[in-house]
Amino acid sequence: MQKAISKKICLLGDFAVGKTSLMRRFVYDLFSDKYISTIGVKVSRKTVVVAGTDGVVELTMMIWDLGGSEEFDRVRASYLRGAAGAVLVCDLTRSDTLACLRTYAGELRSVSPDARLVLAANKCDLADRQQLTPAQVEAVAVGFGAPYYITSAKTGDQVEALFRHLARLLVV
Amino acid sequence: MDPAITRLILQDLKIAYAITDANLEVVDVGGAVDVLCDEPETCLGCSLPDMVPELIGCEKVLADILDGDLPRFELAWTNRETADGRTLYLTIVDLPYRDRTGCVAGILHLVQDVTEMGLVDRQLAQNRNELRLLRDQLTRQNLALAAANAELRRLSEMKSAFVSVAAHELRTPLAPIRGYVEVLLDGDVGPLNEEQREYLEVVQRSVRRLRTLTDNLLDVTRIEAGRIELLLQRTDLSALIKTITAEYRPHVEAKAQSLTLHASSHLPPALCDQARAEQIIGNLLSNASKYTPEGGQIAIGLELAHKRGFLQVSVADNGVGIPVEDQSKLFDRFFRAKSAVLTGASGAGLGLHITRSLVELHGGRIWFETELGQGSTFYVTFPIADVPAMNSGDSTATAEV
Numbered sequence: 179m180q181k182a183i184s185k186k187i188c189l190l191g192d193f194a195v196g197k198t199s200l201m202r203r204f205v206y207d208l209f210s211d212k213y214i215s216t217i218g219v220k221v222s223r224k225t226v227v228v229a230g231t232d233g234v235v236e237l238t239m240m241i242w243d244l245g246g247s248e249e250f251d252r253v254r255a256s257y258l259r260g261a262a263g264a265v266l267v268c269d270l271t272r273s274d275t276l277a278c279l280r281t282y283a284g285e286l287r288s289v290s291p292d293a294r295l296v297l298a299a300n301k302c303d304l305a306d307r308q309q310l311t312p313a314q315v316e317a318v319a320v321g322f323g324a325p326y327y328i329t330s331a332k333t334g335d336q337v338e339a340l341f342r343h344l345a346r347l348l349v350v
Numbered sequence: 351m352d353p354a355i356t357r358l359i360l361q362d363l364k365i366a367y368a369i370t371d372a373n374l375e376v377v378d379v380g381g382a383v384d385v386l387c388d389e390p391e392t393c394l395g396c397s398l399p400d401m402v403p404e405l406i407g408c409e410k411v412l413a414d415i416l417d418g419d420l421p422r423f424e425l426a427w428t429n430r431e432t433a434d435g436r437t438l439y440l441t442i443v444d445l446p447y448r449d450r451t452g453c454v455a456g457i458l459h460l461v462q463d464v465t466e467m468g469l470v471d472r473q474l475a476q477n478r479n480e481l482r483l484l485r486d487q488l489t490r491q492n493l494a495l496a497a498a499n500a501e502l503r504r505l506s507e508m509k510s511a512f513v514s515v516a517a518h519e520l521r522t523p524l525a526p527i528r529g530y531v532e533v534l535l536d537g538d539v540g541p542l543n544e545e546q547r548e549y550l551e552v553v554q555r556s557v558r559r560l561r562t563l564t565d566n567l568l569d570v571t572r573i574e575a576g577r578i579e580l581l582l583q584r585t586d587l588s589a590l591i592k593t594i595t596a597e598y599r600p601h602v603e604a605k606a607q608s609l610t611l612h613a614s615s616h617l618p619p620a621l622c623d624q625a626r627a628e629q630i631i632g633n634l635l636s637n638a639s640k641y642t643p644e645g646g647q648i649a650i651g652l653e654l655a656h657k658r659g660f661l662q663v664s665v666a667d668n669g670v671g672i673p674v675e676d677q678s679k680l681f682d683r684f685f686r687a688k689s690a691v692l693t694g695a696s697g698a699g700l701g702l703h704i705t706r707s708l709v710e711l712h713g714g715r716i717w718f719e720t721e722l723g724q725g726s727t728f729y730v731t732f733p734i735a736d737v738p739a740m741n742s743g744d745s746t747a748t749a750e751v
């Protein structure tokens with residue numbers, strides 16, 4: 179019999195890196211070029227079936243899409259409480275969005291020390307504007323002990339793989 | 351407090367509440383319940399996490415509240431989408447609900463609709479973020495521009511250095527060529543026949559042209575590097591122009607052109623570098639002759655300029671004129687107007703560029719008037735030496751009444 183569980187995961191990263199776009203691509207398979215800032219948090223859910231240690235698991239991922247503006251720094255701790263996992267998102271076309279992931283990871287670990295991490299380096303479709311290399315992304319991911327994916331919410335590249343990898347980490 | 355008043359306050363502030371038991375089952379709802387759910391009756395008996403998706407995964411938080419270990423849990427600015435696609439902003443607060451004995455019997459779940467403020471905050475955040483993105487983009491563009499400018503400057507300096515070296519290297523062998531040609535033409539090593547004289551004069555003219563070209567190239571590189579130094583002296587421009595016209599008269603008369611000079615009387619001296627002033631006026635005169643057909647007229651004028659403190663020199667011809675499409679580029683380096691090509695006039699297109707630079711170094715101005723097929727007039731101004739200080743008023747005499 180399939181086990182059914184729910185886990186909370188958070189999308190973390192600076193503003194306009196593509197957190198909402200990654201969520202919409204994964205949950206609804208939709209994308210829009212229009213940038214609309216997220217304030218506070220939006221929770222969406224998606225159920226995936228993954229192989230756990232004791233058999234197949236029906237995992238409902240409660241995806242918390244957190245606003246990346248610094249104005250919401252002070253409320254972020256309450257959003258992170260109880261998180262089983264997180265996707266750390268940076269923007270390949272803005273180099274400063276990679277370094278600040280350390281801060282977000284640190285905040286998460288202080289509230290949910292056992293949370294599993296995956297790193298997404300987004301907007302790989304904008305090849306002519308990239309400021310970050312895969313090697314730079316890998317170096318930061320290794321520092322977190324986390325896997326990383328080079329994604330594009332626009333084309334869907336590696337988005338499903340990213341969330342499924344996190345899902346597998348959550349059921350182990 | 352009167353429950354009716356409590357209800358009114360909760361309605362007005364758009365706050366709904368739900369009270370659960372220790373198993374997180376909803377036992378009571380109230381306030382602005384439409385914020386909580388569409389049908390309040392259906393909430394009773396529901397599990398709180400089932401009703402509030404934001405609480406899924408927060409089992410430990412709820413357990414801590416029930417154990418009395420967590421006094422308050424708040425989720426500000428929670429986004430919810432309505433069926434018609436609108437976004438609602440809610441503030442969610444969970445508190446321990448205590449019974450009459452003071453023990454935690456369940457959870458008091460509060461939800462407030464803060465959509466109005468949320469929409470404003472979202473717009474503010476949007477504007478801020480877009481400005482930040484623009485600022486970052488501008489910073490990157492500025493850095494790229496600065497790098498491109500630095501590279502351009504480096505390339506320009508390399509080019510100037512190359513031109514300077516090339517001009518020097520080309521000029522060096524000209525001296526012995528010119529010298530020996532002059533020796534031959536002077537008959538110092540024996541008489542020449544007509545044909546020999548003619549050929550040597552062609553060589554002599556070609557050497558002069560090449561010398562002028564290399565001098566111009568060197569002037570251009572010096573101007574670009576800011577290495578032109580003017581030796582400013584009080585100069586009688588009328589006398590200087592007479593000297594230049596005497597020098598150019600043979601060339602002008604060889605084309606059967608007339609050359610006249612009209613200078614106002616009692617003009618003050620100019621403050622200029624005499625050699626460079628000769629170069630400026632000589633270049634304008636040379637151009638006037640080049641672009642005027644045989645039998646044409648060239649007139650040089652000298653007078654006080656309209657702008658106080660300056661003298662104005664004009665060189666007018668009745669030659670081919672300058673086409674409109676060439677006028678904006680006339681002073682560009684290496685630009686040759688169509689008329690130059692059509693008339694077969696020689697030159698590398700550096701003369702007017704150098705002339706303008708030299709005029710502007712003097713603090714003067716150069717401009718022209720032209721009409722295709724009718725001719726052109728070029729004007730340059732030179733500063734007057736010893737310009738008296740301006741008086742506070744007019745110097746006209748006034749009669750006593």
